[in-house]
Amino acid sequence: MEKKKEINIIIADDHQIVIDGLKSLLVQHSHIKIIGEASNGLEAIDLIEKNNIDIAVLDISMPEMDGVEATKIIKEKHPGVQILILTMHDGSEFIHELVEIGANGYILKNRGKEEFVEALETIAKGQEYLKGKVLNILVDAVRKPKQKAVQFTKREKDVLRLIIDEHTTAQISAKLNIAHSTVETHRRNLIEKTGVKSSLGLVRYAIENGHM
Known part of the structure; x- marks a missing residue:
């Protein structure tokens, strides 16, 4: 074991x-x-x-x-x-x-x-x-009025989807065939664009704004 x-x-x-x-x-x-x-x-x-x-x-x-x-x-x-x-x-x-x-x-x-x-x-x-x-x-919270739409790049959407599915940085890196540092850059960009403070905040944002 x-x-x-x-x-x-x-x-x-x-x-x-x-x-x-x-x-x-x-x-x-x-x-x-x-x-x-x-x-x-x-x-x-x-x-x-x-x-x-x-x-x-x-x-x-x-x-x-x-x-x-x-x-x-x-x-x-x-x-x-x-x-x-x-x-x-x-x-x-x-x-x-x-x-x-x-x-x-x-x-x-x-x-x-x-x-x-x-x-x-x-x-x-x-x-x-x-x-x-x-x-x-x-x-x-999905039932509440949505915030003003934030524009994501295709790759940011890919990373967000995998974060929602509880994938780690290493798993996202492997699935998208990109470097760990690139994953973290996309994560930081997502956090900055949405105004949240963590990956858990990104999940909440996705739920509230129909990205699930």
Whole structure:
């Protein structure tokens, strides 16, 4: 059996019972290492600055600094750290804002262990994670008035389609027979043209503007 890639994570939640529950869930997944625990966004950022972290698992409602503000700062200062939002908040305003500022995944606390592990492994591969009710909330945005149409080149459309289909940079490069750097250039151009901040934002833009 192929050895799974080790994933270093931190968990930030102001309820210790939640952190303890997540630790219990991950006992059978030795490739996922909990490097540290935090009770607010400030502590989470401190842990990231002192350790080699792949993914920060953040709740939204926390004292001193909430998950939204923490996500903004982490994405600005530590863009290589991926963000998984784990929360009970299923309001569209939270989901939309966190997608816009660069969260890589959003999962509700009432989901099962398998989905939590799947989310971590998906994000660790450089992909985005949106499923179930969270994805449905974004799809509902299709009913809203569309933004002014943005013009994409044919190649940008190809790259956007593959991003929507959850392909990594390496997979897009292979499928389109172009260099990794060219894929990243197209991705940056798409982000600049649409005014979003991440690949997850591109998915939301595509949903809202009929590119699915």
